[in-house]
Amino acid sequence: xxxxxxxxxxxxxxxxxxxxxxxxxxxxxxxxxxxxxxxxxxxxxxxxxxxxxxxxxxxxxxxxxxxxxxxxxxxxxxxxxxxxxxxxxxxxxxxxxxxxxxxxxxxxxxxxxxxxxxxxxxxxxxxxxxxxxxxxxxxxxxxxxxxxxxxxxxxxxxxxxxxxx
Amino acid sequence: xxxxxxxxxxxxxxxxxxxxxxxxxxxxxxxxxxxxxxxxxxxxxxxxxxxxxxxxxxxxxxxxxxxxxxxxxxxxxxxxxxxxxxxxxxxxxxxxxxxxxxxxxxxxxxxxxxxxxxxxxxxxxxxxxxxxxxxxxxxxxxxxxxxxxxxxxxxxxxxxxxxxxxxxxxxxxxxxxxxxxxxxxxxxxxxxxxxxxxxxxxxxxxxxxxxxxxxxxxxxxxxxxxxxxxxxxxxxxxxxxxxxxxxxxxxxxxxxxxxxxxxxxxxxxxxxxxxxxxxxxxxxxxxxxxxxxxxxxxxxxxxxxxxxxxxxxxxxxxxxxxxxxxxxxxxxxxxxxxxxxxxxxxxxxxxxxxxxxxxxxxxxxxxxxxxxxxxxxxxxxxxxxxxxxxxxxxxxxxxxxxxxxxxxxxxxxxxxxxxxxxxxxxxxxx
Numbered sequence: 001x002x003x004x005x006x007x008x009x010x011x012x013x014x015x016x017x018x019x020x021x022x023x024x025x026x027x028x029x030x031x032x033x034x035x036x037x038x039x040x041x042x043x044x045x046x047x048x049x050x051x052x053x054x055x056x057x058x059x060x061x062x063x064x065x066x067x068x069x070x071x072x073x074x075x076x077x078x079x080x081x082x083x084x085x086x087x088x089x090x091x092x093x094x095x096x097x098x099x100x101x102x103x104x105x106x107x108x109x110x111x112x113x114x115x116x117x118x119x120x121x122x123x124x125x126x127x128x129x130x131x132x133x134x135x136x137x138x139x140x141x142x143x144x145x146x147x148x149x150x151x152x153x154x155x156x157x158x159x160x161x162x163x164x165x
Numbered sequence: 166x167x168x169x170x171x172x173x174x175x176x177x178x179x180x181x182x183x184x185x186x187x188x189x190x191x192x193x194x195x196x197x198x199x200x201x202x203x204x205x206x207x208x209x210x211x212x213x214x215x216x217x218x219x220x221x222x223x224x225x226x227x228x229x230x231x232x233x234x235x236x237x238x239x240x241x242x243x244x245x246x247x248x249x250x251x252x253x254x255x256x257x258x259x260x261x262x263x264x265x266x267x268x269x270x271x272x273x274x275x276x277x278x279x280x281x282x283x284x285x286x287x288x289x290x291x292x293x294x295x296x297x298x299x300x301x302x303x304x305x306x307x308x309x310x311x312x313x314x315x316x317x318x319x320x321x322x323x324x325x326x327x328x329x330x331x332x333x334x335x336x337x338x339x340x341x342x343x344x345x346x347x348x349x350x351x352x353x354x355x356x357x358x359x360x361x362x363x364x365x366x367x368x369x370x371x372x373x374x375x376x377x378x379x380x381x382x383x384x385x386x387x388x389x390x391x392x393x394x395x396x397x398x399x400x401x402x403x404x405x406x407x408x409x410x411x412x413x414x415x416x417x418x419x420x421x422x423x424x425x426x427x428x429x430x431x432x433x434x435x436x437x438x439x440x441x442x443x444x445x446x447x448x449x450x451x452x453x454x455x456x457x458x459x460x461x462x463x464x465x466x467x468x469x470x471x472x473x474x475x476x477x478x479x480x481x482x483x484x485x486x487x488x489x490x491x492x493x494x495x496x497x498x499x500x501x502x503x504x505x506x507x508x509x510x511x512x513x514x515x516x517x518x519x520x521x522x523x524x525x526x527x528x529x530x531x532x533x534x535x536x537x538x539x540x541x542x543x544x545x546x547x548x549x550x551x552x553x554x555x556x557x558x559x560x561x562x563x564x565x566x567x568x569x570x571x572x573x574x575x576x577x578x579x580x581x582x583x584x585x586x587x588x589x590x591x592x593x594x595x
Contacts, residue, residue: 013559020538026205038566062361095311141326155317
């Protein structure tokens with residue numbers, strides 16, 4: 001984990017993360033260009049590759065609410081950013097697990113842009129403020145998908161356990 | 166200990182005698198719906214099969230539905246090419262529940278599924294669209310998933326690692342005032358619950374008001390349950406569900422309605438009395454920023470939108486046409502109407518509603534998602550304001566982050582089209 005590059009409030013919608021007008025673009029190789037497109041300065045930095053992999057977006061509650069569009073996850077993953085949010089909306093969370101987006105649910109996280117965060121056992125350490133915040137563990141069923149490397153390999157394994165049709 | 170409706174549906178679908186909230190289950194899926202994002206589903210589906218000795222064939226083409234609605238007719242070459250790719254997949258695998266861009270068969274996925282009888286009480290329904298919650302109106306458990314998860318369903322026929330959601334019981338009683346209805350109820354409820362108040366939970370609707378409500382109204386409230394974060398909304402199937410499926414959807418054969426046990430365990434119970442409910446407006450830029458109409462009346466609007474999976478059905482169009490009868494859309498305001506399906510379009514044409522809209526100065530568009538998701542028709546200009554019967558008002562939702570979207574019922578939308586400002590329909594459109 002690295003520096004906080006964007007601090008967001010609550011109820012950040014998938015329209016904010018990946019505006020609907022770019023939904024015709026679906027492939028994970030193509031979605032990163034529209035990441036937070038209407039936050040023009042941040043988007044420009046991303047496109048200029050000025051934000052290193054492992055940088056952190058900190059968000060308040062209900063991050064990723066709204067649409068089921070998977071582009072909202074692949075667009076962030078494409079830049080190898082980490083999400084640390086107080087809570088995450090259901091479909092976004094499931095999509096993030098399925099695609100292997102790095103995220104931490106940290107119900108009390110406090111951080112400012114520029115702060116350095118570090119993943120420690122059981123939580124997140126804000127190295128700048130010196131405070132530590134507990135993370136919420138994922139339910140075991142979701143962890144199993146992460147451990148398999150995402151839903152595609154997980155499903156592939158299940159497919160191969162079935163008799164051939 | 167008894168079970169809620171969703172617990173019962175999931176227990177049956179998972180082959181378990183009983184399940185409880187937070188259990189992990191793998192229910193078999195009765196219907197798997199996608200729209201244009203089937204292009205991404207196909208991509209992920211092929212990737213799952215890559216490097217294996219298995220042919221990429223969906224588990225059961227009869228349980229897959231694909232409906233083009235988000236960008237119809239295609240707004241550009243990318244969408245058109247994706248639609249072409251999907252047509253090839255549909256033909257290759259014999260997917261019969263395919264609704265292309267057509268006046269007879271087409272429409273918005275959340276209208277097509279109930280209208281064609283594809284969703285039934287007791288079903289487990291997944292869709293690559295967050296408003297898949299709509300289909301709980303027919304007494305099934307219906308929820309939105311992402312494209313990769315859909316590819317997994319196409320492969321295995323089950324939804325993997327589903328956490329049984331706790332249920333919130335919502336008891337609604339009382340009779341609506343004239344020009345107040347299901348949309349006002351659900352907006353009020355979202356305002357009370359907040360945008361995350363029902364996260365990871367199901368809203369199960371009960372009470373006199375729900376019993377007396379048509380399937381169309383039930384679709385509206387279940388549709389927007391997701392705006393409170395709910396995994397799904399559900400109305401236990403009853404006589405109205407059967408009437409709708411038999412008479413309107415032409416379903417024959419037996420139905421298996423699911424009722425909650427008398428001692429079902431609910432996380433909490435919310436009661437709503439609608440008898441004094443006023444028309445409700447969701448203000449920019451969150452759906453839970455809900456105010457009674459008196460607090461926002463008089464706000465100038467440049468675009469009125471009537472339509473969408475939330476409020477584009479025949480009763481919505483009837484209400485709007487009734488209010489507009491003999492009146493004109495105000496100068497400086499444009500009004501766009503998007504019937505939810507080709508069938509509804511035809512019915513509204515026959516009933517004379519579309520003629521009434523045209524005469525009043527509204528533009529009647531083809532059925533589809535239209536401007537609701539800001540991708541296709543009806544984008545807003547900088548600093549413009551829209552008043553829409555759609556379901557989301559997030560910043561940029563209608564195609565422009567410098568614009569504003571207010572959400573309302575079709576009665577409020579029609580009354581406001583006449584005046585050009587947000588107007589209480591109870592005042593007779595004055």
